Amino acid sequence: MTGTEPAVPRIDTSRPHPARVYDWFLGGKDNYPVDEELGRQIAAMQGDAPRHARANRGFMRRATRAVVEETGIRQFLDIGSGIPTEPNLHQVAQSVVPDARVVYVDNDPIVLAHAAALLRGTPEGMTEYVQADAREPERILEQAAAVLDLDRPVALSLIALLHFIADDDGAHELVDTLVGALAPGSCLLLSALTADFDPENVNRGIAAYTASGVTLVARSHAETGRFFEGLELMEPGIVSLSHWRPARDDEEDAGDGSTKEPVSLYGAVGFKR
Ligand SMILES: C[S@@+](CC[C@H](N)C(=O)[O-])C[C@H]1O[C@@H](n2cnc3c(N)ncnc32)[C@H](O)[C@@H]1O
Known part of the structure; x- marks a missing residue:
């Protein structure tokens, strides 16, 4: 493990953290109770929040x-x-190519602890x-360069991350810097919240997160598309991630709700080149 945080991280249980609320979903x-409380509030407003979380994991896979x-x-x-949830990304990639290399990054001490x-x-x-x-x-x-060969293609995965970072807090700059540093043939794999499908519920969810001190932003199709400027989209483009190559009925992901109604996250x- 690398980083400058202390070996025993301090975990703040006085306010909710995105990684732990997501873990609860x-x-x-x-x-912790504070995460469960916010999770329950969101679930009460938006009964399908846990389905969104499961569908997001399905998209990742x-x-x-x-x-x-x-x-x-x-x-x-x-x-x-995020907090490890099996199968984790490296397990999915290594099940196809056992020599896959994965560098995970998070800023929450609880993720470091796990x-x-x-x-x-x-x-x-x-x-x-x-x-x-x-x-x-x-x-x-x-x-990352200690593990990854940055002269060769890398998949940059920002899954359910960018809605915690506002545009004026550097969301586009970070994507531009990372994508700009990667070799041709690399890709950006992204999922992010949108209010396009269900504005009322999503905006209530945003208000609950904001009241708890957590930044949460929804982006329209066009705003999400800005992250992909200059990139060539893989089929089917930027769609609700439940509709991104939905799992067939006989596949592992079929039971996670990924094939049903659109969930309020774009995936692409x-x-x-
Ligand atoms: C909803 S979880 C997503 C976990 C996983 N990517 C997935 O999709 O299943 C969002 C993660 O982003 C992390 N995160 C939020 N803001 C961050 C930041 N500025 N830097 C690094 N990680 C951040 C949170 O700690 C949390 O673990």
């Missing part, structure tokens, strides 16, 4: 497999990795965890 155990199987990319830089689970991969592959803020892209690139993959 997924039925995990790594959350389908998009990761698509990138590995269709492009031959074997390196991932996953920022905003990082050991992110570091158990295949003997042929490699995983590393970096404790850093996404708004320090240069530092992330410097540390775009390539740097």
Whole structure:
């Protein structure tokens, strides 16, 4: 593990944290009463919030497999990795290509506390965890270079991260810096909140997060598309992630709600040529 945080991180249980609220939505155990309280509030307003979280994990699995199987990319830089939930991204990638390398990055101390689970991969592959803020892209690139060959294509995965970073807090700058540093053939794999499908519920959810001191922003289709400027989108483009190559009925993801109504997150993959 690398990073400048103390070895025993201080976990603030006085206010909710996105990683732990999300863990609560997924039925995990790594959350505190304050996270559960916000999770319950959101679920009361938006009964399908846990389905959104599961559908987001389904998108991560389908998009990761698509990138590995269709492009031959074997390196991932996953920022905003979250509390480990199996299968984690490296397990999905290494199930197809055992020598896949994955660098995970998150800024929440609770993710650092659980990082050991992110570091158990295949003997042929490699995983590393970096404790850093996404708004320090240069530092992330410097540390990722210890594991990833940045002269070769890398999949930059920003899954359910960018809605926690407002445009005026550097969301576009961080994407531009990271994508700009990657080799041609690299890709950006992204999911992010939108109010396009269900504005009333999403805006109520945003208000609840904001009241708890957590930044949450929804972006329209066009605003999400700005992250992909200059990139070539993989089919089917920028769509509700439940409609991004939905799982067939006989596939693992079929039970996660990914094939049903649109969820309020866009998902897309775009390539740097
Ligand atoms: C909703 S979780 C998503 C986890 C995982 N990517 C997934 O989609 O299943 C968002 C994660 O982003 C992390 N995060 C939020 N803001 C961040 C920042 N500025 N820098 C790094 N990580 C951040 C949170 O700590 C949390 O673990």
